[in-house]
Amino acid sequence: MNAVSFxxxxxxxxxxxxxxxxxxxxxxxxxxxxxxxxxxDHGQCGACTVMVEGRRINSCLTLAVMHDGESVTTVxxxxxxxxxHPMQRAFITHDGYQCGYCTPGQICSAVAVLExxxxxxxxxxxxxxxxxxxxxxxxxxxxxxxICRCAAYPNIIAAIRExxxxxxx
Amino acid sequence: xxxxxxxxxxxxxxxxKAAAATQGARFIAGGTNLLDLMKLQIETPSHxxxxxHLGLDRIEKxxxxxLRIGALVRNTDLAADKAVRRDYAVLSRALLAxxxxxxxxKATTGGNLLQRxxxxxxxxxxxxxxxxxxxxxxxxxxxxxxxxxxLGTSDACIAQHPSDMAxxxxxxxxxxxxxxxxxxxxAIPIADFHTLPGATPHVETALKPGELITAVxxxxxxxxxxxxRKVRDRASYAFALxxxxxxxxxxxxxxxxxxxxxxxxxxxxxxxxxxSRGARAVAEAALAGATPTAQNAFKQQLTxxxxxxxxxxxxA
Numbered sequence: 001m002n003a004v005s006f007x008x009x010x011x012x013x014x015x016x017x018x019x020x021x022x023x024x025x026x027x028x029x030x031x032x033x034x035x036x037x038x039x040x041d042h043g044q045c046g047a048c049t050v051m052v053e054g055r056r057i058n059s060c061l062t063l064a065v066m067h068d069g070e071s072v073t074t075v076x077x078x079x080x081x082x083x084x085h086p087m088q089r090a091f092i093t094h095d096g097y098q099c100g101y102c103t104p105g106q107i108c109s110a111v112a113v114l115e116x117x118x119x120x121x122x123x124x125x126x127x128x129x130x131x132x133x134x135x136x137x138x139x140x141x142x143x144x145x146x147i148c149r150c151a152a153y154p155n156i157i158a159a160i161r162e163x164x165x166x167x168x169x
Numbered sequence: 170x171x172x173x174x175x176x177x178x179x180x181x182x183x184x185x186k187a188a189a190a191t192q193g194a195r196f197i198a199g200g201t202n203l204l205d206l207m208k209l210q211i212e213t214p215s216h217x218x219x220x221x222h223l224g225l226d227r228i229e230k231x232x233x234x235x236l237r238i239g240a241l242v243r244n245t246d247l248a249a250d251k252a253v254r255r256d257y258a259v260l261s262r263a264l265l266a267x268x269x270x271x272x273x274x275k276a277t278t279g280g281n282l283l284q285r286x287x288x289x290x291x292x293x294x295x296x297x298x299x300x301x302x303x304x305x306x307x308x309x310x311x312x313x314x315x316x317x318x319x320l321g322t323s324d325a326c327i328a329q330h331p332s333d334m335a336x337x338x339x340x341x342x343x344x345x346x347x348x349x350x351x352x353x354x355x356a357i358p359i360a361d362f363h364t365l366p367g368a369t370p371h372v373e374t375a376l377k378p379g380e381l382i383t384a385v386x387x388x389x390x391x392x393x394x395x396x397x398r399k400v401r402d403r404a405s406y407a408f409a410l411x412x413x414x415x416x417x418x419x420x421x422x423x424x425x426x427x428x429x430x431x432x433x434x435x436x437x438x439x440x441x442x443x444x445s446r447g448a449r450a451v452a453e454a455a456l457a458g459a460t461p462t463a464q465n466a467f468k469q470q471l472t473x474x475x476x477x478x479x480x481x482x483x484x485a
Contacts, residue, residue: 002175018172019173019174019175019217020170020172020173022204041208042205042208043201043205043269043271043272046269046271049271055245055274056270056271056274057271057274057275058201058271058272058275061200061201061204061205061272061275062199062200062201062204062275063175063197063200063204063217065175065219066197066200066219066221109270109271112270113270116270120249121245121248121249122248122249122254122261122265123265123270124262124265124266124405126265129254129258129261129262130254130255140404140405141404141405142270143270144269144270144404144405144406145268145269145270145271145272145406146269
């Protein structure tokens, strides 16, 4: 067993973990933060997306022990039912889901996508690498690591578009 | 996953020494490929050496006017780096064509070079695979081989190299810097870094036991027009069927490297020499000696058409 300490949604936690424990399993099974979902468990579906040190990653493809001393934000840390994150509200407004299983990962990813565009990080859809700007094509490309088997994609893009507009306003 | 122990060494020398001294040890950086393979028990290390905290995450200019990229620089940061975008755009483009945003945030420069094939027979532990289990045979040759290599293959293995980044590095004549278990440092030209399968497809690189990648260096910028064209089954987040990295100079000269079609990032001097004779001549030179299966023979035409498309776009 290895001692691991990190900050999750602003709260410091201390755990004793088998080194095999993924960050995803540490969040769900040890900290009971079940908002983050296990889909494929192989980094292909994006349901497990969380932010670590402010960057979105697949929590299923990283070990909890590798994140000792770091800061993790899950969907529970973005907003609460009483005080929704603007992206959570936009997903509700635009019905950006059907079954909802991929939604926490979609929302974490979407929040990070807008920050990445704002930071000028280019994508495969960026025509001029030095001019990064919001567009539906950018969102589709950047969200390609989040699969929605109900295919709520048009409404997910509508939600992200609204949120991006609010951010710019 | 099989049980393993975990350590965080304090220096690259300590890491390399520990890796050589510990039977079954592996380095872990981003972990996006290694952990995937560990879950499937294709990789079963007894010990993981975490190299994330060794200060290998910087990009700096070299004395020769090139760039030294730390082995732990994340794919996102490398693609977004201002000097890379300006002077080595083909590398930015190749990186951005690979994986997903989440994976690029974690995957590293060194780890990307070491990622393993996505041959479906390598991934399926019920199937024979000479790469996964030497001597067990190859399920792919008479099986589902649509995605696999047509160049650099052997009687033992037809797996394709999956990396986009490595194709751009091959084009740019990058060099891989390492530290060995004895503390010795060396630089391996990218052309020699990946090895062909031959009779030993489980051996994939020139690295010795315990040897750790510390950086990748790029020579001075070449200028010219940089292109990375990736053809795949869906618009995003898929491995290449064919990819072409190219740099066109203003003098009719060009250089090319290819991904998705070969056992390692593919570059042929004759293809570069054929640049002024057009896409068809380049394709013929690049594909010389190809040994396709019935299922992946289409990659020859796809390579030629991808090159033709790049030429058309360049002339437009």
